Amino acid sequence: MRRQWSAGSVLMREGEQSEHVVVIEAGRVKVASAAVSGKQALLAIRGPGDLLGEFSAIDGRARSATVTALSSVTATVxxxxxxxxxxxxxxxxxxxxxxxxxxxxxxADVQRLEFGAYSVTERIARLLLDYARRYGERGDDGVIITLPLSQDELAHAAGASREAVSKALKRLRALDAVRTGRRRVELLRPDLLADIVEGLPSVHLDADMPNDPR
Known part of the structure; x- marks a missing residue:
């Protein structure tokens, strides 16, 4: 069965008992989970061709994360x-x-390594490069990340506080490496970001990186 969701709609909710599986045809979603303390973690961004909900379909347990549409989404259920x-x-x-x-x-292994071994600025630089490669579009001055992510969501993805991410972005702006706006990030100097994260392994396959910001 084919279904559609508008931006902001919840496809699956953490803790619910359901076992359907979703295959995304168009659009993007974010996958997030909450700790007992209430702190959120942005686990992944998924898009066309990605599979969602397979774990609950296999083991029958409750959903382990909430999936929310970042844009209009069309999927097979x-x-x-x-x-x-x-x-x-x-x-x-x-x-x-x-x-x-x-x-x-x-x-997940690479993310655990980053959270334990690298600074917030390094983790944010890494996230921005990965997002630009996967979801970037050429702009007049650089590469615009087309994901409408807030600083809170970037903080959840980096495993850091919003204040620490704000300081990291301020530092990157001072280096003229990025330009930020409301739910908007543009990479002006991807080479500087690459210098910051040089030597870190990539969590995404090259085949999943059609856009090279350099």
Whole structure:
């Protein structure tokens, strides 16, 4: 079944008992989770071709994250039983799912490394470069990140406080590396950001980086 959601709509909610699976055809979503303290963590941005909700469809447990549309989203929705039947009956599909799970585990490992070993400025520079490569569009002066993310959401993604992220962005602006506005970031000097994060592993495959800001 094909469904559509408008920007700001919730596709799945953390803690709910449901097992349908969503395959995004168009649009972007953010995947976020909340700690017991209430602190939010932005886990990932997903887009066309990405699969959502597969864990609950497989193990029957409650949703582990909330998925919210960042833009208008069109997706195919499968029931949990239909998804399980597909995995059991088609080895290629099952192997593709395994590759997705492995990729996300690798991504999580890199994020844990960054949170423990690198400064907030380094983590923000890294996030901006990754977002620019995946979602960037050429502007007059640099690369505009097309994701409408707030400083709070950047802080959630970097595992830092909003105040620390604000200071990091101020430092990057002072270096003329970025220009920021309301839910808008433009990379003016991607080379400076790359110098900051030089040597860090990438959490995204090169095949998923169609736009090179350099």
């Amino acid at each position: 499968l029931s949990g039983s239909a998804f399980r039947d597909l995995l059991i009956g088609d080895g290629k599909v099952a192997f593709t799912l395994l590759r997705i799970v492995v990729s996300r585990l690798r991504e």
